[in-house]
Amino acid sequence: MAYGGKTKTMNLEIKDLTVRLYPKKNAGRHINVVDSVDLYVNGGEIAAVVGESGSGKSFLGLSIMRLNPPDVSEVVSGSVKIKCPGEKEELDIMRLNPKNLPSVRGRLVSIVFQDPNTSLNPVIKIGEQITEAIFAHKKIGKPEAKEIAISYLNRMNIDGKARFNAYPHELSGGMRQRVMIAMAMVLNPCFLIADEPTTALDVTTSLQVLSLIEKIKLESNLGIIFITHDLSIAKNISDKIYVFYAGQVMECGKTEEIMDNPLHPYTVSLINSVPSLPADYMPKQKLFTIPGYLTKDDFTEGKCRFYSRCFKRDNNCLKNIPLNEISRGMFARCIKV
């Protein structure tokens, strides 16, 4: 969904991306885990993808880099076009030869995974893990690569020289996540996909990582797709929000507008179900709840995907609903707004 102005030099545009997930051993029907998603990020902008677990938001992040598991999933349609200042022409990752994919991963688009404890190799020093990425793309000597790695560690507020030879278990959780970000940033990519980078961290350390992401965004004019399930983080860090449910974008628009007057019933319920902190706040009230939970049946065609849990539903909702532009730059997939 092309919201706002496109900058000509640097952008990542996802159009009509559909990824199909096949169940193992042919049990049951396939589902569209990412269903005709349009998303748009400029350089120096953070787009937050918000949704609950099982909504397909992590799958979206993986399929942008074509990292989705090939044995169970398949990109059915759509394109992911990338325009970078250094590149001569627009690249479509979905049309790329699999041989050329490694040259794009890490160099143009990078990804930071959720759990820093499991995504770092425990038996390799962090310095080596960072320089590994450099050697894969550049033909340079070891000392230069080490220098680059140290400078990037320093940028992440880690003492690079002292920690270059450290193993992952010697670092704290927040530090490990910062090493992950250093690894993703070491080739100076144009776009970063951050897949729940702060979920496994404490409140205080999570704030440090968030501030770091904000800092590197400003420094290197990075475009970030920030996948999270925490609305308060999305509100504070992002420029625009895509609310994800059962593989579809339910609502998207500017962060302030979505947070101040949400349109889609799902967004409304989500915002109300979190204990919030206004000044006249009354504790011990009943929280608003969304009945039921996200199931596989919600991914079926021919009805609104939020139908089974919606508080505004009626028989008119039992059809495919398009993403309508409600007001300028605000889109919602609902006929009731």
Place this chain on the structure above:
Amino acid sequence: MPGVLRYNSFARKNKANIKKETGKINNKTKQNMEKEIILNALNLSKYYKYYKSVFDIKRDVIKAVDDITFEVFRNEIFAVVGETGCGKSTLAKLVAGLINKTSGDIYYDGELLDYKDKKKNFRKKIQIVFQDPYSSLNPKKKIYKIISYPAVKNNIIKKRDRLDFAASLLKNVGLSEEILHSYPYELSGGQRQRVGIARSLSVSPELLILDEPVSALDMSISAQVLNLLMDLQAHDKMSYIFITHDLKIVRHIADRVCVMYGGKIMEISPSQDFFKEPAHPYSNILYNSMLPYNFKKQLNFTGLNGKNAGSGLISKEKGIEKGCVYFKKCYASKEICEKNEPPLKDVGDNRMASCFFPFTHPGL
């Protein structure tokens, strides 16, 4: 474990002294006697010992919970907050009797808490709900067996009644009877957490220890579980020890807040006062790292960097023999903090803080 034994014998020798102290504390709390104390921990400690390497002779000690004293009132939600490694889960396990204490005593309703005492049967009065709903249910047992097992074990019901018993409990936590014969893997995370709560309710306990009950759940489902917990507490006059790191939830449901750091209690305050003005510098850092939800983008992204932020695992900072545990990271620290350990003392309005300079707030 010889080390633990030695500590236990040490505790036994000093029991007489400790009992005298209990008397003192009871006098102190007589001022607000309208609240009845249900649980009372005195100088409670848990030290873990470990060898640095296989060949090392010296043993290091991690003070997971170090000499803490607190009380929980009846029909109250007592929230324990702090970052990873501050000892809040160890505290839960100590109260639930899942690990042995190194020293100190816990009193329940004025009686020494001893789970081996079969006559008093404290297991029936204190129950725990675990953090992870995925690993805390036996995958090979059906839901009704999981739920009714504690009640059968405690002779509350006969074995043949357990299906009806489990059905009534499921109704209490808002689940349908259809899942009685399912296995845990067939349920969603929110349903499993409710099953965990139903299991601990099966012996109708008076005190429920909740160890991060909603942190593994989605936001829409965590609201369901929180509503259920608030309902149960209001309806059955239960007390909770609610362990979490999410201050927004604490503000929503807690009556009193206890902030822990490095195995020590930093502050105990009524929830309303805490969220008006935190007393301890560390509470202030925690309070400020809470992302505002309904406010404008006002977060100062650089303000918490550097010295002020509490980063890293706490157990790493050993070598603090005397002085405040939070000394190194504190923005308000002075010379006295390095040499003397601040005691947990009254700072007015039923609030306690272990700091020499409470209510100092820099411009964050």
